[in-house]
Amino acid sequence: MSEVKIKPKFVIMLIAVAVIATLAYSFLPTDNSEHLQSSTEIKEKKPILKGNIQELKAPQNMSTQIIKNIKEPVQSLEIITDDEFTTISRLSDKAESVLKDAGVLPRDIVGANVVYLEFDLDSLRALEVGGTFDLEIPQTQEIFTAEVTGIEKFPNGDKNIVGTVIGQGGDFHTTVITVGKDAMYGQFTTISGNWVFESKDQYGWMASKRELYKSHVEFEAVPSGTTVSGADDPLAPKIKN
Secondary structure, eight states: OOOOOHHHHHOOOOOOOHHHHHHHHSOOOOOOHHHHHHHHHHHHHHHHHHHHHHHHHHHHHHHHHHHHHHOOOOSOOOOTTOOOOSSEEEESSSSSHHHHHHHHHHHHGGGGGOOOEOOOOOHHHHHOOEEEEOOOOOOOOEEEEEEEEEEEEESSSOOOEEEEETTTTSTTTEEEEEESSSEEEEEOOOOOOEEEEEEEEEEEEEEEHHHHHHHHHOOOOOTTTTTOOTOOOOOOOOOOO
């Protein structure tokens, strides 16, 4: 049997081809190598991102202020307070108790559809001839404007205000208000009727004069010469100084 002789040069060529193929395969990109490379980059970037987040954290006091602002919203600059009068009077929840405690509520207002009010006495005291003021009648939900036609001042400081109700079409629609140091009395005549109001300091009441006469309490006859407290006209001014 004859032996096959392999030339040395051929063997060297085969070895060189194998080495080249091995090297070429090791440098070819694969999915696994890309995945490993991406994972490596993410791991390397994590400390950097963590450091950046820590640097961007707001100071503790700033976070507290933000929470406080959420719990306590900023109020509007335009605030309508209860201290503002739109007319010379407004409804009051405390007027009745104040008047009862002061003992100045007349018995005639019982059953007279009375409303209890707070009056803007400062505005009334400041009125002069030619000025105007608004008065609301809560029982009829009407608001009237009156023009001051006369002012009379008394030595004790009381002020008598006479006016005409605007837009009522008649000279009989007038108003007379007497303002004292700590009380006020007035009548206001409109198409809907004659309205009477008075106050102790700023707290008072308003009712229809017709209703007051209906509920008027007559005093019993007394011997001649005897003085009875409160026997005068219940609708007359009761200004006290």
